[in-house]
Amino acid sequence: MIYIIIIAILLVVLFISLKPKKxxxxxxxxxxxxxxxxxxxxxxxxxxxxxxxxxxxxxxxxxxxxxxxxxxxxxxxxxxxxxxxxxxxxxxxxxxxxxxxxxxxxxxxxxxxxxxxxxxxxxxxxxxxxxxxxxxxxxxxxxxxxxxxxxxxxxxxxxxxxxxxxxxxxxxxxxxADGVTDGIPKVLLDKQYTIPYLQLVHRKMEEINNDKSDIRNYGGTSQIEFLAVAGEYFFERPKLLKRKHPELYEMLESCFVV
Structure with missing residues (x-):
């Protein structure tokens, strides 16, 4: 009997996986x-x-x-x-x-x-x-x-x-979109990634303000502007961003693509 149940479950799973998704x-x-x-x-x-x-x-x-x-x-x-x-x-x-x-x-x-x-x-x-x-x-x-x-x-x-x-x-x-303009894209970023994201943002802002980054200076003025400036970079020159700032690229990719 248990084998019949297992087979039935497997058939259901197979049907769902093969069923065309709208x-x-x-x-x-x-x-x-x-x-x-x-x-x-x-x-x-x-x-x-x-x-x-x-x-x-x-x-x-x-x-x-x-x-x-x-x-x-x-x-x-x-x-x-x-x-x-x-x-x-x-x-x-x-x-x-x-x-x-x-x-x-x-x-x-x-x-x-x-x-x-x-x-x-x-x-x-x-x-x-x-x-x-x-x-x-x-x-x-x-x-x-x-x-x-x-x-x-x-x-x-x-x-x-x-x-x-x-x-x-x-x-x-x-x-x-979440009601607050704070540089944290809550509608795009899973909650568990918020702290790592902010840590990365402030590290990158420090690099900008110490003149050690190719990210536009305006991105160093606040985390609000950093998100928008880094986002421009991500969509305009994705390959360059991935090469020069791989962590940032992956984080933005998780927001805008994945």
Missing amino acids: KVKTLLLENVVVPNHWHPILLENILFYKKLTQNEQQLFRAKMVRFLETTNIEAIHFELEELDSLLIAASAVIPVFRFPNWNYNNLSTVLIYPDYFNEDLQFNNKSKGRNIAGLVGTGRFENHMILSRKALHLGFSNKTDKGNTAIHEFIHLIDK
């Missing part, structure tokens, strides 16, 4: 109409997209459609072009591409300015302190992101640097 990725593609002309534009401008398989590229485009359907993009004092919207949507998808059901519930609108701006959100030539490329809004700008169009395009046109302003700001939104 993937969320397939569901995301259903009823999503993607303009055909997007593909060559993305190939030309988005290195991350270019490295994906054909099926992954299809999924990437579908996720861009979903993002644009739920997010308002407003150009301030210039006429918005399609490439502007595509670059913003791609920036949103890249850091969460491996997550099947991610939505930026803390974002409703992206305001895109023609140039860099200051703390008063002024961007004309007479305004002083115009050195901000992007930010996640607070107060009356809660659920808003503000981006410089110039910085947005530079982030994708320069294929050899380690930075991307728009990706940086979307990583801030991911950090903020």
Whole structure:
């Protein structure tokens, strides 16, 4: 009798393991109409997209459609072009591409300015302190992101640097998804890894501040900015990050990929 039970259990396990699994990725593609002309534009401008398989590229485009359907993009004092919207949507998808059901519930609108701006959100030539490329809004700008169009395009046109302003700001939104912007991506990082993660972060920040790192200096100002700066590096130059900072690469991979 016991042998019959064991065989039955094994058959159930075998059936479950062999049964085709309905993937969320397939569901995301259903009823999503993607303009055909997007593909060559993305190939030309988005290195991350270019490295994906054909099926992954299809999924990437579908996720861009979903993002644009739920997010308002407003150009301030210039006429918005399609490439502007595509670059913003791609920036949103890249850091969460491996997550099947991610939505930026803390974002409703992206305001895109023609140039860099200051703390008063002024961007004309007479305004002083115009050195901000992007930010996640607070107060009356809660659920808003503000981006410089110039910085947005530079982030994708320069294929050899380690930075991307728009990706940086979307990583801030991911950090903020748990209700607190603290540089600890609780929605991505398993609880048991929090302490090792913070220990690694502060060690890397110390290296930055002692001028012993190739990670951008801004990453040394706080653990909040470190996450966003290191995230830019991870998506822009993954092979270089893996070679120069293998521990950090593995930790970020566990957050954004695994």
